[in-house]
Amino acid sequence: MLASPLTSETSLNICRCLTIAAAIAAPVSTAVASIASVALLIFWLLSGQAVQTLKLSWQQPVGKMIVLFFAWLIIGTLYAETDWHSKLETLSSWKKLLYVFLLLGVFQQSQWQKRFVYSYFVAMVVAGMIAMPLWALDLIVRDGREAGIFMTNHATQSTAFVAALLCAIFLVQEPLTPRWKCAVWAGIAIFLFNIFFISTGRSGYLAVPIAAVFALGSIYGYSKLPQIIGIAAIVLVAFGLSSNTLQDRFRLAWDEQSSYQSSQDLTSVGIRVVFYKNTVELIEKAPWFGYGTSSFKPTYSNYALAKSQGWQGTSTSDPHNQYLFIWLENGLVGLLLFFAYIVVALRQGMNNKPYGPIAASFLVAICASSLFNSHFKTFAEGYLLAFFLGALLSHPADSTLRQANA
Numbered sequence: 269m270l271a272s273p274l275t276s277e278t279s280l281n282i283c284r285c286l287t288i289a290a291a292i293a294a295p296v297s298t299a300v301a302s303i304a305s306v307a308l309l310i311f312w313l314l315s316g317q318a319v320q321t322l323k324l325s326w327q328q329p330v331g332k333m334i335v336l337f338f339a340w341l342i343i344g345t346l347y348a349e350t351d352w353h354s355k356l357e358t359l360s361s362w363k364k365l366l367y368v369f370l371l372l373g374v375f376q377q378s379q380w381q382k383r384f385v386y387s388y389f390v391a392m393v394v395a396g397m398i399a400m401p402l403w404a405l406d407l408i409v410r411d412g413r414e415a416g417i418f419m420t421n422h423a424t425q426s427t428a429f430v431a432a433l434l435c436a437i438f439l440v441q442e443p444l445t446p447r448w449k450c451a452v453w454a455g456i457a458i459f460l461f462n463i464f465f466i467s468t469g470r471s472g473y474l475a476v477p478i479a480a481v482f483a484l485g486s487i488y489g490y491s492k493l494p495q496i497i498g499i500a501a502i503v504l505v506a507f508g509l510s511s512n513t514l515q516d517r518f519r520l521a522w523d524e525q526s527s528y529q530s531s532q533d534l535t536s537v538g539i540r541v542v543f544y545k546n547t548v549e550l551i552e553k554a555p556w557f558g559y560g561t562s563s564f565k566p567t568y569s570n571y572a573l574a575k576s577q578g579w580q581g582t583s584t585s586d587p588h589n590q591y592l593f594i595w596l597e598n599g600l601v602g603l604l605l606f607f608a609y610i611v612v613a614l615r616q617g618m619n620n621k622p623y624g625p626i627a628a629s630f631l632v633a634i635c636a637s638s639l640f641n642s643h644f645k646t647f648a649e650g651y652l653l654a655f656f657l658g659a660l661l662s663h664p665a666d667s668t669l670r671q672a673n674a
Contacts, residue, residue, distance in 0.1 A: 279315035283308045284380050284659075287371060291384070291655035292391040295419045295428035295648045305367070305651070312374065321373030330616050330661055333609040334369045338362065340605050341561050344598045348560025358562035358597075361645045364654040371658025381623045384659045385435050389455060392432035396458035399425070403466045416466040424648040426463055426472030427637065430479065431652060433459040434629045437483050438622065464507040470517050471637035477504050479633035486618060486625045534579035540640065542580050543587040546572050551595050558599035567596065590638035590645070610635060616661050627660035 290304035312318060325331040341362060345355040375381055395418075402409060403416025410418060419425035433456060440452045463472050477500045484496045508514055524537035550559075550571055559567045569583035587593055595603045610631065617628030634643050634653050643649035 276315045276317055279311045280317060280321075280374060283311040283315065283374055284383075286311065287375070287655055287659060288384050288387045291388055291652060291659075294652040294655065295424045296395070298420065298647055301648075301651060309370075312370065321370070324373035324376060325369050325371075328372050328616065328661070328663060330609070330613045330657070331369050331372050333605075333612045334365050337602070337605045337609050338365055340598060340602050344558065344561030344602065346560070347557070348563045348597075350560070350562045350566060354562040354565075364644070364650040367651070367654040368658040368661075371655070372662045375659040375662040378623075381660055381662070384655075385439065385623050385626060389432055389435045389439060389452075392429060392435075393451075393455045393458060395419075396429060396432075396455075396462045399462055399466055400458070414468055416462075417468075420648045422467050423469040423471055423637075423641065426467035426469035427475070427633075427643070427649050428652065429459045429462045429467070430472055430475050430633050431630050431656065433463070433476065434479060434483055434626050434633070437480065437629075438487070438626050441487060442622070460507070464511045464514055466513070468513060468517050470521060471640050471643075473514055473517070474640075475633040475636045477501075478636045479629050482632045483625065483629040486629070532578075534582065539579065539582060540588050542572075542576075542582075543568075543584060544589060544592065546575065547587045547589070547592045547596055551592070554599065555595075556599045557601060558595065558597050561597055564593060564597050586642050586645075588641055590642045593642055593645075613657060613661060616663075617657075620661060620663060623660045627656045630656050 286304045286308035290301050290308065293300040293304055312321070315321075326335070341359060345352075345359065348355060375384070399416045399418060401407075402418060406415045408415055414422060417425055419428060436452050436456045436459065440449065440456070444452065463469075463476055481493070481496055481500050484500075485493055488496065508518075521537045524535040525541060527538075546568060550567060564587075565583070565585040568585075568587070572583065573581045575581065587596075591603060591606075594606050598605075613631055614628045617624040617626075617631065630653065634649065637643050637649075641649075644653065
């Protein structure tokens with residue numbers, strides 16, 4: 269039985285509100301984000317518009333690419349030499365893409381995209397203001413975390429503020445009141461301080477300048493790219509010279525990379541280098557189709573253990589590089605489909621103004637950070653990206669989703 273028009277629209281509005289709540293919660297609490305994600309699915313189903321919204325999602329280019337890539341992941345399960353529990357578990361880790369697909373058909377109204385952006389911006393300003401005194405007073409509020417880090421971890425907190433910074437870069441271009449304009453500029457300062465002085469996430473240091481250049485290029489035109497890159501370089505150098513946190517993190521990375529072959533201890537950078545080398549060697553043996561969806565851990569672990577002793581033979585289910593992970597499991601075919609998804613999403617975002625370029629810029633940031641992580645698949649970063657893409661890439665529609673019941 270179909271829901272009434274009023275009930276249907278109310279359910280969809282609750283679904284949209286829960287999406288915003290889930291995006292804000294994703295970097296802070298996996299429990300709250302999980303509950304909100306399940307709840308938004310329930311209200312989406314209760315709306316009676318599930319089939320219609322899925323049709324709207326399919327009509328969009330990025331929706332078609334998600335289906336194609338996910339179909340290849342499923343095909344990959346057919347030749348992976350793993351049990352079906354492992355196969356389903358790996359497919360489940362990619363379910364963030366399904367949220368993107370679903371939300372493309374739900375966030376068809378531009379006012380809801382605006383609410384998403386402003387709500388996330390305001391929430392992250394509050395979060396940034398919480399982190400600063402924690403850091404200044406050297407207070408640790410979560411075990412195993414550094415002072416000022418109250419989200420899931422330092423990398424997640426950095427990513428959350430990168431997304432907020434990109435929102436602010438575009439919001440400052442809008443026709444705002446003087447008070448709001450000052451608030452946005454203050455937000456930019458808060459986010460930059462958190463990213464470069466409080467967070468120890470090196471991926472954030474890399475993602476910010478790349479994503480910022482992309483964002484500013486989309487605003488002022490890529491003909492001005494040399495000037496934009498020059499300004500971004502000056503700002504990055506300024507932060508690099510003034511932030512002890514940034515200097516210490518890069519100095520540590522350089523030392524670990526230089527001495528990993530002779531080191532007796534496992535280090536963050538050293539183990540990544542070993543992961544990359546071993547993964548590339550495995551890819552060379554099956555470059556086109558890979559070893560199948562869910563094959564990474566057993567394939568890598570057996571190879572590393574047979575090749576090396578000590579920490580160099582450490583088992584892993586993730587090489588800390590999203591692209592190498594996909595290439596090993598799903599081959600060059602899967603990697604090219606994944607790149608096609610990214611390209612189509614970027615194009616759709618750039619063509620869906622005013623808020624689509626925010627999602628496109630954040631996608632660029634995640635693409636950069638995924639050179640050293642698997643942020644498309646990790647919980648916090650993966651869901652945060654999914655909510656941004658699903659909500660902001662959707663082509664706004666003037667017509668309501670409601671249909672009269674037959």
